[in-house]
Amino acid sequence: MTKLNTFEQAVATYEPVLGLETHIELDTNTKMFCGCSTAFGAEPNTQVCPVCLALPGALPVANKAAVEATIKIGLALNCRIAEWTRFARKNYFYPDMPKNFQTSQYEEPLCEDGYVDVVVDGKAYRVEIERVHLEEDTGKTLHVGGTTGRIHGATESLVDYNRAGIPLVEIVTKPVPGTGALAPEVARAYTAELRDIVRSLGVSDVRMEQGSLRCDVNLSLNRPGEEWGTRTETKNVNSLRSVERAVRYEVRRQSALLDAGERIFQETRHFHETTGETSPGRSKEEATDYRYFPEPDLAVMEPSREWVEELRASLPELPRKRRERLQAAWSLGDKEMQSVVNADAVDLIEATVAAGATPSAAVKWWLGELSRRANESGEELAAMRITPAEVAELQGMVDDGRLNDKLARQVIDGVLAGEGSPSDVAAKRGLEVVSDTGALEAAVDEAIAANPAVADKIRGGTHAAAGVLIGAVMKATKGQADAGTVRQIILDKLG
16 A cells, blocks of 8 residues: 655645535425425334335425525525526436436536635635535435445345435535645635535534535645646545545545556545545546436426525525624634634534623633543534533633632533533532632641741742742642632731
């Protein structure tokens, strides 16, 4: 196997070109072309009908709510909405596709030519949107037997068609050159912004961990001034962190192959969460391989301009405007607000403030201690086992003098371990600040007796020396004294 370059070596020689294809499952009550329920978690093959099972004579009817949701997404992405659009048959054979074709859109998508702006490391990037189109999801195949969960080594394969026909929106970017060493971060920032936009519209829960937002990452490399290289497509990447890691790995892998004079194959690849690596899938088809042709069982759609403008007027506050409003309300500078965005912490901080914490305290916890722990564990910040309400409760205990920052960090340990709320953890572990004045005075007296020279300095007016005695008291109380209270007791005795 060719030894991989470091990422830094790769981007010093080659220019990455990104492309992202995102599938978003719409939150409609019924499927795209029939009246079957889209509810998650039903018994296999109980939410099916002749249409989604492709029985002879069954005819589809387009779901107007899905069309409306797609137009809203297109408008929020600054797209042009087509004056007329139609569905097409995308022909391929796979067990989870009962019709042996997918009803999608090809030459006449519903939305085209939009863009999303993101900021990474202080620099603005515009990611251009080529198209936003509607299609139906496939069924779900479960491979039984073996150890990998894949078809290789399985003893049998089972298919659940409950998901077949659920409305999907596919959002396809144009190639994104010029990102250089920030290509992984730009890919992540775009995916996060897209998720936030769609979530704000209320048309999907866009939960990557549950598959309602799935990202395919396209990447090619070329030397400066040369034509773009052959692209690979890493399929179904299911977290923001994984989007970043997939780009980073493919840059390293492709650069090593090019350096060795080897060929990059146009193929799909699988991303492995545990290793952060990709592995070959199948050779990548071209559009002609799918033999697209217009769907004869569905009429052409012509969204009226009046309807489109009604939908435009109904759009909620979009993420960029919301961030500007929150930045002003929280009194944050541009760099600090960008750090909040990059950490994917806007919703978390807003909810923490709504639960009673000050903006500065909420920012401190989410961007500080909690971000550090998320990075160490490889988790997304929002996936951690602590809620905004619990962070607000924790800060309230600090504000009330029941905890100091050191004790608060120990309380976080317990909350993340599932031991209960901050109050529960503090009580169980005996972590609250010592409030018994008599006990504190006794600890101060012991510290003074053990450090007579320091005590003399304080008596002589060198109050900065009190830090030595404060440290001794904190050690004696195992960090459970309030430093401010201890300092005041020391100065009262010696000042």
